[in-house]
Amino acid sequence: MSAEMFEDLEKHCFFKREPQPGELFRFTWEELTRPEKAAELLSLYGPGIKAQEPDVAAAYFGSWLGGLCTALQHSVSFHNASFRLEPDNVTIQGYRNGSHTAFGFLLEDRETVTVPAASREAWRDSLLQSFYGLHLRPLVESVASAAGVDPGMVWSAPVTRIHYAYDHWLESARDSEHRQTVEEDFRYLLQLGGEHFGRKRNPLDVKFRYVENPKDPGEKWRLKASCCLAYRTGSGHGYCYTCPRLTAAEREEKKRAMLAAAGS
Known part of the structure; x- marks a missing residue:
């Protein structure tokens, strides 16, 4: 793997050259395809995010899995190469x-x-x-089983991250020809049949709704594909401004609070 390719994985996709200090736990991807090991990961990860239930830890962990998805897509579209992104070749460290x-x-x-x-x-x-x-499907289903939730909840967790990464790829494409390649590769990803995910339809193919940036009304933010469950942690974070569960009135209240905090 070229130095440039790995630098991209490090910068954008959470890949590391070596284990990080402050290790809390470490599992191989292969181990986590077994629900008992996935349950162990959730039990170790949950307290660090003050998760009130295992499904919260599963949703948060699912978001991190977006790093694997974006790593593969970026490698294909930007380097015309792939690496062995398989369960026996990846270790997942929490630190x-x-x-x-x-x-x-x-x-x-x-x-x-x-x-x-x-x-x-x-x-x-x-x-x-x-x-x-x-x-990836066996890992997602194992984590869902350990948390006692439908796998669709875990699949939906990295979706917003993946689509924001795609926006960045379009902006950083080398020229119009490369941009077309990026678009075609991503279009194929969204056209994958639901059977590859164990679902009726592709969970990554989402039609997003948008809301205005509270500090810059001319800019639009995506509503998240699903609730990240931050409101069910002990962090006091509550609902995100871009949470799809908020009503218009609740989002307006959140906006006022954000503006007040920015001005204080």
């Missing part, structure tokens, strides 16, 4: 980062495979189908 618990992904083998130029689309299609259907 203390200031007052927060963060996750880091560690690779055993960093070797990459370059896309075959003559059959790029077939290679990409097979790669994404295998990643979601054979590798």
Whole structure:
């Protein structure tokens, strides 16, 4: 794997060159496909975010899994390469980062495979189908089982992160031809059949609603694809301004509170 490629994974996708100090726990991806190990992770992670129930820890952890999704998509679209993003090659570490618990992904083998130029689309299609259907799906379903929730809740957790990453990729595309490649690769991801996720439809293919940025009404923010359950932690955070559960009146009240805090 080139230095540039790994730097991208480090900067945007939570990958680490080596285990981080302040380790709280460490599991292989393969281990976490077993519900008893997933339950152990949730029990260790939950107190760090003051989760009131295991489903809250599952939702938060699901959001971190977006790092795996964006790592693969970025590698394909920006480097025309893939690496072994599979359960036997990834270790997931939880560590203390200031007052927060963060996750880091560690690779055993960093070797990459370059896309075959003559059959790029077939290679990409097979790669994404295998990643979601054979590798990520068992992990998501294991975490959901451990938390006692439907897997759809865990699948929805990283969706907003993935779509914001796509926005960034479009902005950082090298030229119009590369931008078209980024668009086509992402379009295929959203067109993957629901069977690869164990769902009736692709949970990543979401039509977002938007609200104005309280501090800049000319800018629009996506409403999250699902509630992150922050209101069910002991942090006092409450609902996010972009939570889809808020009514218009509740969001307006949240807006006033945010503006008041910014002006104090």
